[in-house]
Amino acid sequence: MSLKSRTAVVTGSTSGIGLAVARALASDGANVVINGFGDAAAIEKERSGIEKDFGVKAAYVAADLTKGEECARLITEAEKTFGTVDVLVNNAGIQHVAPIEEFPPEKWDMIIALNLSAAFHATRAAVPGMKARKWGRIINTASAHALVASPFKSAYVAAKHGIAGLTKTVALETATFGITCNAICPGYVWTPLVEKQIPDTAKARDMTEEQVKRDVLLAAQPTKEFVTVEEVAALALFLTSDAARSITGSMQQIDGGWVAE
Numbered sequence: 001m002s003l004k005s006r007t008a009v010v011t012g013s014t015s016g017i018g019l020a021v022a023r024a025l026a027s028d029g030a031n032v033v034i035n036g037f038g039d040a041a042a043i044e045k046e047r048s049g050i051e052k053d054f055g056v057k058a059a060y061v062a063a064d065l066t067k068g069e070e071c072a073r074l075i076t077e078a079e080k081t082f083g084t085v086d087v088l089v090n091n092a093g094i095q096h097v098a099p100i101e102e103f104p105p106e107k108w109d110m111i112i113a114l115n116l117s118a119a120f121h122a123t124r125a126a127v128p129g130m131k132a133r134k135w136g137r138i139i140n141t142a143s144a145h146a147l148v149a150s151p152f153k154s155a156y157v158a159a160k161h162g163i164a165g166l167t168k169t170v171a172l173e174t175a176t177f178g179i180t181c182n183a184i185c186p187g188y189v190w191t192p193l194v195e196k197q198i199p200d201t202a203k204a205r206d207m208t209e210e211q212v213k214r215d216v217l218l219a220a221q222p223t224k225e226f227v228t229v230e231e232v233a234a235l236a237l238f239l240t241s242d243a244a245r246s247i248t249g250s251m252q253q254i255d256g257g258w259v260a261e
Contacts, residue, residue, distance in 0.1 A: 001029030002241055007082040009074065011065055011122065012092030014038040016191035017141060019046060020229035021089055024237045026054040030087060033059045033078040057082065065092050066113040071121035079129065086133070087240055088126045090119035090163075091141040095193055097152045097200040108155045115159035116166070123170055127179070136179035137240045140167050141232075144187045144220070144255045152204045164251055171249030180248040182239050187255030188217045190226040223256035 008025040012018040014036030022032045034047060043060055050058040059081050063074040078085050093115045096107040119140055130136025145153065146160040163183055171181040188194055194217070202212045218224050235254055238244055253259055 003087070004029030006086040007031045007033070007078060007084050008087035008089065008240075009033045009078045009085050009122070009126070010035070010089040010091055011074070011118065012036045012141075013089075014043050014046060016193060017186070017189060017229050017232050018089070018091040020233035021091065021139075021236045022058075023050060023053070024230075024233035025087060025089075025240065026050045026056045026058065028237060028240070029054075029056065031057040031059075031082050033061055033074070033081070033085075035061050035063055035065070035074055036092065065118035065122070066110060068117065068121040071118050072125040075122055075125035084133065085126045085129055086135065087137045087139070088122060089139045089141070089236060090122055092118055093141065093156075093159075093193065095153070095156050095197045097197050097204055099152055099204065100154050103154055111155035112159055112162075115156065116162040119163060119166060123166070123181075127170070127174060130179050131174065131177045134178040136174070136177070138167075138170060138174075138179065138181040139236050139239055140181070140183040142167070142183035142185045142251065144185050144253065144258045146183060146185050146251060147253070147259050150220075152201070167251070168249045175248060178245075180239070180245065182244075182247060182250045182252055184232060184235055184239075185251050185253045185255060185259070186227050186232050187221045187258045188226055189229060189232060191229065194226075220258045221256035222258070222261065225256060227254055227256060 008030040010022040013022045013034040047058045061077045063070040142163045143160045145157045146164040149157045167183040
């Protein structure tokens with residue numbers, strides 16, 4: 001267990017990709033801090049389940065990551081609870097689908113705050129401790145949309161392109177401190193975030209929801225299959241390993257061949 005005695009903070013980890021990543025890191029021995037919105041009982045079930053299934057400690061911090069000071073508090077709370085933050089996975093994100101002229105400014109502001117600025121604030125708070133210990137792993141959940149664009153997703157695409165730039169910059173700044181910073185760029189993963197955007201996409205494109213799945217989402221992926229959360233989590237776990245110590249500043253595509261076209 002290469003992560004035994006280490007601590008991982010995973011944002012947006014009460015469901016979907018984030019929860020799968022938290023569980024994967026716990027399976028390798030890490031204590032984990034989960035974060036996100038949801039029903040309190042359901043969150044507690046997942047938190048206690050991590051402890052029961054993997055024999056590690058798990059904590060939940062209910063920080064609102066659209067606020068910079070709350071991102072910093074998440075890191076501070078994790079350090080108070082477990083002593084260190086060794087792995088930071090910036091995964092929290094939301095989506096809204098609409099033509100640019102109809103895109104609500106408040107949705108733009110929220111998506112940029114959560115999908116991009118939160119990663120900056122959390123990373124800024126976590127890096128000093130990682131530098132002091134000469135070891136750290138920062139993983140940003142980007143998207144194929146960090147590399148290519150799609151219509152009707154101006155805020156999301158802008159945020160994910162920003163994550164790509166942030167990842168590369170942090171990687172360069174921390175390269176001599178035993179810290180790596182990489183981005184995972186999934187294609188369409190079957191998660192609550194994807195499921196919730198289907199009705200809006202159907203409306204924007206005047207399609208049925210089944211047509212959106214077949215002709216919009218999976219049309220982009222040559223495999224014609226959704227990526228699974230377990231596949232993304234396995235890649236995240238690899239990036240924390242000693243075998244990946246020379247991988248930094250990279251965009252790790254896991255998209256069924258989408259960006260290859």
